[in-house]
Amino acid sequence: MKENYFPQEIEKKWQKIWDEGKCFKTPDESDKPKYYALSMFPYPSGKLHMGHVRNYTITDVIARFKKANGFNVLHPIGWDSFGLPAENAAMKHNADPETWTDENIAYMTKQLKMLGLSYDWDREVTTCKPDYYKWTQWLFLQLYKKGLVYKKEAAVNWCNECGTVLANEQVIDGKCWRCDSVVEKKYLSQWFIKITEYADVLLEDLDKLTGWGDNVKTMQANWIGKSHGAIFKFPVVDAPNGDVKEVPVYTTRPDTVHGITYLVVAPEYKDIEKLTTPENKQAVEEYRANARKMTEIERLSTERIKTGVPLGTHCKNPFTGEIFPLWTADYALVEYGTGAVMAVPTHDTRDYDFAKKYNLPMKVVIQNPENPSNCEKEAYIDEGVLINSGEFNGMKNTEAKKAITEKAVKEGFGEFKTQYRLRDWLISRQRYWGAPIPVVYCDKCGIVPVPEDQLPVMLPKDVDFKVVGKSPITTSPTFKDTVCPVCGGHATRETDTMDTFVCSSWYYLRYADAKNDKECFSKDKVNHWLPVDQYVGGIEHAILHLLYSRFFTKALRDCGLLNFDEPFKNLLTQGMVLKDGAKMSKSKGNTVDPDEIFENYGADTARLFILSDSPPARDFDWSDAGVEGCYKFLNRVWRLISTNQDNIKLDYKLNSSLEKSNDDLVRTVHIAIKGITNDISNDFQFNTVISKYRELVNAIYDWQAKKPNLNDEDKQVLSFAIISMIKLMSPVAVHLTEEAWHELGGEGSVHEQEWCKWDENLAKASSITLVVQVNGKVKDKIEVDEGVSDEELKATALASPKIKALTEGMTVVKTIVVPKKLVNIVVK
């Protein structure tokens, strides 16, 4: 074994051996229990960044740890390779996005191998390849058959910069998630997936996900946004030509129904024209035209002063017989509820602001216990007792919600209603680099799905990427015109492609059976390997990818393709990698290139460092000094092994009774095994695992410093310590430990060795430090033997000269003994 540590040399050597020997291939059949460890697959953007390094290292260590602990581990990787950056690159260079993507995949594959990750490369999936997107299209057709896919004209989010529509989930603060430009509303006919049909079960099943963090679960719950309320129908008393009889509203505050003083419909409300009097027509039209022009940001700004115009017509409140006016205002949203709102200015802040501005009347119906008379300064939105509410006066408002709705149900003008904020998932994209939506439009038959035996609908190659203002796919002379599969007549293909999130909603299923060319996956294999036991990825997917994937799993279960209902049993959302307190980004210029770290320090240092300083879920601040420190530590480990090479025997034997310092070292090793094993098992606390590596290495050095000459017992003990250390470090320092294992004469791979076991009797020090407190404050510490009884502890504590001095002349009220730890003497 060389005296000095040359990571670049040994890493290259072992990577070649592992790769050529397919050392991390996972058999489908095994006597061992299965374990599925998965990182969120990358977009092949060009190069790995440190976020990838962190993500994949975490999952790799988990995979290796589980393998050493007797599991048959599935640990795959693939590429989320459709998407706009490839297309943009292609437009810039007038090249094929596929070439750009393939080159990136090749480079990033090399980098992943340089990181020493234990992937089963035979299961690699690439979403932009026909052997994958064929099945994405096939799954689209299954959902279509189930009635979960439909096309409709709707107000959709349009990003001008990207030249495509976006899903609601991809609009962040009114801006495009990818390019940050302001999103506009457009009315277009688009394809949707009916995720709302699963809103309730997606919400309820969050409770089953005990292995997910509360933060992600709450984010999803908020996004789904379930609320309980009622629908009330208000008769219209003076519609101009009488064909709109009533306006239904959704409310979560049926208890305030007696306080209604006006009603608001959204500017896009379907019956708005029929509800407008001729005198008001012009003003209403102008208001609506103006609303259409506004961007989402302008319209949704909460700071904006509310505006609206009256329609001139009126409704009757069936509870009170009161007549109140109809208005249109853009604070009512057409997509939510019924698109109309009953306004109770006294008990809703938005209605209050609006009523103040337009001098609309107010009527208090819930009494504020602290200010019973009025709501002059602001709306009272908390709980209270009903007043001015006829038969419901005196009732608590929480009870009145139910009672009032029940009355409406009985008398036929209302119903209980559960409402969700979640909207259907818009999956059409007017872009080239995606999976073509497999439908055709026939002049005679209308929308016709492409028959399954004609899949995949291939992306055309004969397109012009330089085209402006429309999707390159539409420029293909061969793609669009086709034959209707039903009538054989002329038909045109759908030129929209699918949102890439459709491709990534099922990739984790494909890994179970990646090379299957007959089905998207075999049911048996997918049921065997899934659900994913541990999923690791960034928090930025808390809603998007994770919600879509949960939906897909449930929908495919209902299609009979699999028999589980949640895809990811445990989820670890890793924190961001920061540098100087800010997220690493090219624009800030604070990125660190993984290649440089591999080159200067080796992958083992990178792996060790990325796990060392912060727990995985927290943000990680990159520091060059920290890398240096990890590199020095690995050098220290290397020296410990190389200088002792002749003293270490793989087949060491420990005597049952050992000399004190040897006994202590053996105990230290057992403590380390126990601690490291538990830290990995509980929440993957790799930062403390690594501090325990250091403690162990420090202990071995300290032990050795006291032993200039080693006798036989010393050598056995040292062998035990060092071999245990190598095995414990093998999931992290994968190359160094493999090299050491072989240099010491080990057979096979260190990564095929069983995990170390500890002896509970040895995993503790031979003596303990007794802490003595007086009135709860530490006053003395006394070394005592490990096996002492509580009585002896108490006696020892009371016999301490310090304690005697402190308790002199006082009465001992009580003595608390914590076994093997502490005595607290309470005195007065």
Added chain:
RNA sequence: GCUCCAGUGGCGGAAUCGGUAGACGCGUUGGACUUAAAAUCCAAUUGGGCGUAUAACCCAGUGCCAGUUCAAGUCUGGCCUGGAGCACCA
């Protein structure tokens, strides 16, 4: 505004059940080795009492204010600050 998470030395962070606060590392300071440097090793490093050293001791201390307890970083209530998500969702 609503929801969730977090707050511990100069820094990253540690502390199963409430039981020695600050593990481990980074940084800093001093020292050894060296012609010198690098590397390596040793020591100190929460603040204050305490501006000579050594040894010892004492006090305070985990965002703030209360509470429960023999004992609180940890539990309870109320705040403050920071971060994240949602947000005119009726």
